[in-house]
Amino acid sequence: MADLSELLPLNPRAFYVLLSLAEEERHGYAISKAVDALTEGTARLTPGTLYPLIRQMLIDGWIAELREDPEDPRRRRYKLTALGRRIAAAEARRLESLVRAARAFSLLPHGAH
Amino acid sequence: MNAAIAIVRLALLAYPRAFRREFGGDIVADHEAILRDRGLAPFARSLIETLCGGIAMRAERAGGETALAVRRLRRHPGFAAAVIATFAIGVGVNVAVFSVLSALVFAPSPMANIRHLALVTVHPPAGPAYGLVGPDHVRAFAKAPFTDSIAAFFPSNQRVMTNTATQVYGLTAYPGMLDTLGIRPELGSAREAGIPGRAAISDEFWRSHFGADPSIIGRAIVIDGKDIVVAAVLPPHLMLPMGFGREIPFQLLETVSVPAFLASGAQSDVVIVKYKPGWSIRDVDRMVRTIAAGIRTNDAAGRNAIGTAVDVRSAMLGPDSFYAWALFWATAAVLLIACVNAATLVLAFTLTRTNEFALRRELGAGPANLLGQLLAEAAVLALPGTAAGVALAVTLVQPLTHVLFTRAYNVDRAHVDAAALAYSVGVAVVAVLAAALTPYMHFAQRRSSALRGAGLGMTLRSALVVAEIGAAFALIFSTALLARDVFAIANQPLGIDPSHVAVTAFPFTEAGFSDAGVSPSDEHATLARLSALPGVTSAAVSMIYPLSTSTVRMPIGISDQPISASSPIVSANAVSSQFFATLGIPIVLGRPFSAGDDSVRAAPVAIVDKLFVDRYLRGRNPIGMRIQIPSGSKPYWSRIIGVAGTVRDSLSGDPTPAVYVPYEKAGFGMFYSMVRGTLPSDALARELGTASYPRMHGHRVDTRTFASIVAEQTANQRAIAELFGALALIAALLALTGIYGVIAFSVRRRTREFGIRLALGASGASIMRGVMRRVAVMVAAGIGVGLILSVFAQRLLAPNLSIVKGFDFPTLLIAAVSMLAVALVAGIIPAQRAMRIDPAASLRYE
Numbered sequence: 021m022a023d024l025s026e027l028l029p030l031n032p033r034a035f036y037v038l039l040s041l042a043e044e045e046r047h048g049y050a051i052s053k054a055v056d057a058l059t060e061g062t063a064r065l066t067p068g069t070l071y072p073l074i075r076q077m078l079i080d081g082w083i084a085e086l087r088e089d090p091e092d093p094r095r096r097r098y099k100l101t102a103l104g105r106r107i108a109a110a111e112a113r114r115l116e117s118l119v120r121a122a123r124a125f126s127l128l129p130h131g132a133h
Numbered sequence: 134m135n136a137a138i139a140i141v142r143l144a145l146l147a148y149p150r151a152f153r154r155e156f157g158g159d160i161v162a163d164h165e166a167i168l169r170d171r172g173l174a175p176f177a178r179s180l181i182e183t184l185c186g187g188i189a190m191r192a193e194r195a196g197g198e199t200a201l202a203v204r205r206l207r208r209h210p211g212f213a214a215a216v217i218a219t220f221a222i223g224v225g226v227n228v229a230v231f232s233v234l235s236a237l238v239f240a241p242s243p244m245a246n247i248r249h250l251a252l253v254t255v256h257p258p259a260g261p262a263y264g265l266v267g268p269d270h271v272r273a274f275a276k277a278p279f280t281d282s283i284a285a286f287f288p289s290n291q292r293v294m295t296n297t298a299t300q301v302y303g304l305t306a307y308p309g310m311l312d313t314l315g316i317r318p319e320l321g322s323a324r325e326a327g328i329p330g331r332a333a334i335s336d337e338f339w340r341s342h343f344g345a346d347p348s349i350i351g352r353a354i355v356i357d358g359k360d361i362v363v364a365a366v367l368p369p370h371l372m373l374p375m376g377f378g379r380e381i382p383f384q385l386l387e388t389v390s391v392p393a394f395l396a397s398g399a400q401s402d403v404v405i406v407k408y409k410p411g412w413s414i415r416d417v418d419r420m421v422r423t424i425a426a427g428i429r430t431n432d433a434a435g436r437n438a439i440g441t442a443v444d445v446r447s448a449m450l451g452p453d454s455f456y457a458w459a460l461f462w463a464t465a466a467v468l469l470i471a472c473v474n475a476a477t478l479v480l481a482f483t484l485t486r487t488n489e490f491a492l493r494r495e496l497g498a499g500p501a502n503l504l505g506q507l508l509a510e511a512a513v514l515a516l517p518g519t520a521a522g523v524a525l526a527v528t529l530v531q532p533l534t535h536v537l538f539t540r541a542y543n544v545d546r547a548h549v550d551a552a553a554l555a556y557s558v559g560v561a562v563v564a565v566l567a568a569a570l571t572p573y574m575h576f577a578q579r580r581s582s583a584l585r586g587a588g589l590g591m592t593l594r595s596a597l598v599v600a601e602i603g604a605a606f607a608l609i610f611s612t613a614l615l616a617r618d619v620f621a622i623a624n625q626p627l628g629i630d631p632s633h634v635a636v637t638a639f640p641f642t643e644a645g646f647s648d649a650g651v652s653p654s655d656e657h658a659t660l661a662r663l664s665a666l667p668g669v670t671s672a673a674v675s676m677i678y679p680l681s682t683s684t685v686r687m688p689i690g691i692s693d694q695p696i697s698a699s700s701p702i703v704s705a706n707a708v709s710s711q712f713f714a715t716l717g718i719p720i721v722l723g724r725p726f727s728a729g730d731d732s733v734r735a736a737p738v739a740i741v742d743k744l745f746v747d748r749y750l751r752g753r754n755p756i757g758m759r760i761q762i763p764s765g766s767k768p769y770w771s772r773i774i775g776v777a778g779t780v781r782d783s784l785s786g787d788p789t790p791a792v793y794v795p796y797e798k799a800g801f802g803m804f805y806s807m808v809r810g811t812l813p814s815d816a817l818a819r820e821l822g823t824a825s826y827p828r829m830h831g832h833r834v835d836t837r838t839f840a841s842i843v844a845e846q847t848a849n850q851r852a853i854a855e856l857f858g859a860l861a862l863i864a865a866l867l868a869l870t871g872i873y874g875v876i877a878f879s880v881r882r883r884t885r886e887f888g889i890r891l892a893l894g895a896s897g898a899s900i901m902r903g904v905m906r907r908v909a910v911m912v913a914a915g916i917g918v919g920l921i922l923s924v925f926a927q928r929l930l931a932p933n934l935s936i937v938k939g940f941d942f943p944t945l946l947i948a949a950v951s952m953l954a955v956a957l958v959a960g961i962i963p964a965q966r967a968m969r970i971d972p973a974a975s976l977r978y979e
Contacts, residue, residue: 047159048159048160048163049159049162049163052163066179066182067163067164067182067183068179068181068183068184068185069182069186071152071156072152072186072190074156075152075155075156092162094158094161095159095162096159
């Protein structure tokens with residue numbers, strides 16, 4: 021198994037895209053809406069940033085393309101690959117350890133969610 | 134909605150095509166959704182971001198291309214160096230010449246009124262255009278309807294600042310001269326300096342003699358025993374019309390009253406008129422002609438003089454402006470050749486990578502990708518090339534201004550400025566496009582039809598190389614023309630024997646000698662001392678000497694006809710008895726002056742030259758004839774005792790008839806001295822310098838040899854010829870690489886064909902002949918183009934050539950032989966390679 025730590029930390033936008041695809045397959049606009057909901061509007065993904073990101077992730081094999089969206093033939097839907105899922109998980113673990121450290125130094129209240 | 138979507142589609146053009154094809158639909162659909170769900174503001178923000186995303190992607194890709202190009206070129210340092218050097222030479226030479234040109238033609242003049250200044254000259258209807266502006270002319274032009282104010286000046290005799298015995302070269306000026314010209318003094322007031330009895334001094338004089346003391350303004354200095362109040366310090370490096378300032382330095386500009394100016398009787402060379410607004414130089418010129426036609430002069434044939442007015446700017450630039458433009462076009466030709474070469478080199482390099490490009494095409498690279506890659510590679514080569522070129526230009530500008538255009542008033546300000554940099558960037562962009570587009574066109578055609586495409590690229594390249602040869606030919610032709618002319622000017626017979634002769638560079642006033650404790654009669658002692666120098670066989674003094682920049686003209690009455698308005702005007706000189714022997718001027722009839730002729734009590738005698746006899750005394754025996762010579766208000770009659778050989782008084786123009794009188798008789802206040810000896814001229818010049826006037830308070834006398842005078846006076850033309858030579862050499866070298874590139878490529882392309890022909894029994898020599906025939910065809914076509922260009926070059930240069938006239942055959946031969954030699958060298962290497970092709974190996978080729 022390749023060492024994923026070289027790829028970390030992830031660009032937050034890339035992490036949100038991976039997160040939004042963790043539960044279900046989505047098309048581009050659905051991804052940006054999901055990220056919007058996930059971050060309560062603090063990280064907005066416009067098409068100008070989203071699609072270059074998607075293109076790179078497709079090339080790197082983090083996500084894969086499904087055939088046409090049945091609702092809108094212009095759109096294509098994407099799903100997380102096994103590699104993408106592992107990377108997202110690794111990034112989550114990295115963030116978790118950071119949060120743990122922050123708690124240890126009383127930067128965050130213990131047990132808060 | 135539809136309009137909004139159209140805008141989105143437009144913004145999508147910022148993205149590379151592949152990306153657009155893949156994600157364009159999604160992006161358009163997303164924008165529709167954003168506009169529907171969230172409204173106009175988020176839509177607009179998203180649109181802008183989309184546009185930026187596209188630009189960022191393109192930039193990143195270009196960066197990738199650049200990095201790729203850098204890596205590739207590092208593997209071919211020889212090729213990269215050749216192209217960078219081509220760029221550097223093309224850009225450097227062009228920017229340097231452009232900078233000088235822009236200073237000459239576009240920079241502001243220290244004369245603020247230059248746009249309204251007319252240089253008015255009056256000259257005889259026939260003969261040389263020397264100045265004849267007499268008091269009547271000055272008076273008439275001062276009150277002409279077009280005149281706002283006038284400026285007039287003439288060089289005063291050598292003067293001495295009394296307390297320090299410093300020699301001061303002065304100009305005597307008509308009142309208000311600085312104001313008329315619009316010259317702002319560095320210190321003091323232009324108006325004050327224009328009041329009679331006041332003066333302006335030069336910046337250099339102020340610094341060297343008054344320690345740049347500002348309190349000089351308002352102080353009186355004593356010149357020739359007379360107080361003159363200094364009212365202004367002139368701006369540094371000031372250049373007045375007629376070469377005063379740089380070519381003929383002066384320290385003092387003294388204003389005298391109008392009556393005094395007119396009464397001085399001196400014929401100033403020019404009058405400068407500041408004409409009123411609403412008048413054009415053409416109207417002024419017409420009016421000046423009318424005015425001059427109404428004023429009597431002492432022309433030999435009794436005709437009135439011709440007046441002309443030209444604008445001061447072009448008069449001051451004169452031939453410099455012409456040479457600057459000639460150089461500009463010559464360097465532009467070099468630039469063209471450099472561009473062609475950069476293109477040819479890049480193409481040749483690209484062709485060795487046919488496989489790489491084919492592979493890229495298989496991987497889906499479109500024409501735009503190909504062009505992007507080629508542009509990136511050309512830019513990578515152009516950037517350091519242009520930087521090196523600008524550095525080259527910066528170092529070239531100063532030396533250029535030192536050897537060229539030294540007469541121009543603001544050449545000192547020439548430097549590589551924003552305009553020059555913009556020009557260089559423009560030049561580089563053109564070169565990059567040339568370097569990238571040629572191989573692109575080649576491949577774009579090759580894509581449609583492999584064989585035909587290559588053939589067309591070949592034709593294009595051959596045509597470019599033909600143009601290159603033509604331009605190089607024309608440059609070599611121009612160089613040869615200029616060089617031959619300079620050589621002819623420098624080597625024309627002067628009418629003297631210049632070897633083993635040295636002369637003093639500046640004349641000395643007798644007034645100066647009395648101040649320095651040398652009485653005028655010591656001139657005889659000076660001559661005796663110079664004659665006694667070791668290695669000196671004869672010594673002389675004279676008022677002027679051949680090629681000295683000043684000339685003295687006067688009307689002469691011939692054979693009992695007293696001086697009148699119709700008397701001929703001749704060149705006059707007052708000389709000591711050994712003058713003819715010292716300069717080696719032959720006495721063709723009669724005798725030279727003797728020591729007795731110089732005595733004040735002796736009967737007045739004169740010597741005329743052969744030209745004088747031919748023109749005015751045809752068929753008569755000149756010996757014993759009388760001529761009347763002006764001398765202040767009392768002309769006197771002299772008897773001709775001899776005829777001397779004709780002597781050239783300047784390197785350009787025709788000689789003027791000359792009259793010589795004994796030095797002592799003429800009563801001129803200044804003289805040059807000269808010696809002939811057994812030593813070489815340079816050694817004599819050194820001796821003359823130290824021995825001339827030992828009591829002149831340690832003033833070392835500057836001396837010249839005729840070789841150095843000729844060298845000085847032809848320096849500008851020589852520099853132009855040398856510069857053209859350098860350009861022609863560059864052009865020839867570039868043409869050489871161009872020919873080599875085309876022939877080498879053609880041999881490479883036909884390797885297979887040659888191999889088959891060799892295998893079928895063709896001889897290597899016949900293959901080589903075939904290749905060389907191609908070289909011959911290109912050179913013949915190039916020389917044809919060159920001949921046409923040379924006709925234009927010849928037409929352009931002709932007005933500025935003194936001696937070599939016409940479309941002369943030897944110069945053409947020089948150019949043609951040079952081009953053939955270049956082509957032979959360039960063609961022989963690839964031709965030999967073609968001859969040695971191994972048939973077996975060639976079949977495996979490609």
